[in-house]
């Protein structure tokens with residue numbers, strides 16, 4: 496399917512912390528870009544769950560390198576409420592990936608809240624089964640303990656992670 500042919504006039508937002516981006520994220524991005532006319536990958540400035548390991552600049556830079564081959568994808572960032580960003584961007588839909596059934600529980604309340612705040616619906620794509628166990632947190636843990644994550648993150652991400660690990664080790 497050519498990029499964006501399904502809903503050509505639709506602008507979608509795919510939000511996340513992307514700390515760091517994984518092949519699971521990239522798979523959702525590639526598939527969403529085939530469905531929607533335009534896809535904005537929206538990097539949250541301050542993730543709620545924890546302090547990010549990678550700066551906003553690093554996260555945006557890694558994502559831009561990963562999506563350079565997809566013509567209808569832009570990488571932006573946002574602060575505050577996703578619902579406000581979606582309205583500001585005049586987006587029609589929010590896209591999220593679902594890896595396992597337990598993801599659905601939290602995503603359902605978030606989707607309902609975002610719809611009540613912005614009147615914008617969330618559409619879910621099932622993650623590819625190859626990536627159903629892949630999360631940014633698990634990738635970071637394995638990598639910083641010396642494990643091989645080359646099959647889990649795109650090459651530009653692996654490069655930035657390797658530099659970060661060397662910096663952290665030099666400082667400790």
Ligand code: PNS
Nearest residue numbers: 510511512513539575576577578605608
């Ligand atoms: O990759 P993540 O950490 O699962 O992404 C979570 C994210 C950024 C999508 C979510 O935390 C978010 O939307 N944050 C913005 C703040 C917000 O709108 N909170 C209310 C959601 S109901």
